[in-house]
Amino acid sequence: MQLVVARIGRAHGIKGEVTVEVRTDEPELRLAPGAVLATDPASAGPLTIETGRVHSGRLLLRFEGVRDRTGAEALRNTLLIAEVDPEELPEGEDEYYDHQLVDLDVVTADGTEVGRITEISHLPTQDLFIVERPDGSEVMIPFVEEIVAEIDLEEQKAVITPPPGLIDDRAEIASTRDES
Numbered sequence: 001m002q003l004v005v006a007r008i009g010r011a012h013g014i015k016g017e018v019t020v021e022v023r024t025d026e027p028e029l030r031l032a033p034g035a036v037l038a039t040d041p042a043s044a045g046p047l048t049i050e051t052g053r054v055h056s057g058r059l060l061l062r063f064e065g066v067r068d069r070t071g072a073e074a075l076r077n078t079l080l081i082a083e084v085d086p087e088e089l090p091e092g093e094d095e096y097y098d099h100q101l102v103d104l105d106v107v108t109a110d111g112t113e114v115g116r117i118t119e120i121s122h123l124p125t126q127d128l129f130i131v132e133r134p135d136g137s138e139v140m141i142p143f144v145e146e147i148v149a150e151i152d153l154e155e156q157k158a159v160i161t162p163p164p165g166l167i168d169d170r171a172e173i174a175s176t177r178d179e180s
Helices: 069-073 170-179
Strands: 002-012 017-022 036-040 047-055 058-063 079-083 105-108 113-122 127-132 138-142 148-152 157-160
Touching: 002 036, 002 058, 002 069, 113 138
Parallel strands: 105 157
Antiparallel strands: 002 017, 002 079, 017 058, 036 047, 036 079, 047 058, 105 113, 113 127, 127 138, 148 157
16 A cells, blocks of 8 residues: 655755655654655656655655755655555554544444544644545544544444534534524
């Protein structure tokens, strides 16, 4: 399975280094020296990471064969893609790769169907499940321990205990306000 692990940013300095926007929770594994990555566009790669370092809070990479600023700048906005075994699991307990969560059924603790996870949105403060409901509408569910009670990969479901108002239909909320 191929996963986007980074996007190449601007050139840094004159020796071929580039900044990267990291799109993986495991940059030390996916973006390590010696890693060979496919690219989008495919014509830019494959690229082999020669060196990596953190500078002022940003990851800088240099690729084999890219020796100057011109070569580095030519890679700008290229996506870096790693080949990942679909059965591979993250090292930490209660950690998941996005591809493991997408398409899980979402149900409440009492078994009520909420929908299906279609996307994981990574925000600075927390991750969100984007859940498509049976009627085609979407609801965003924060991926936090207080709301997501269980992830069961064998049963292909996520069990949630949502606070009031998180998944309630707008019509139900409006009718409750009208009754007040």
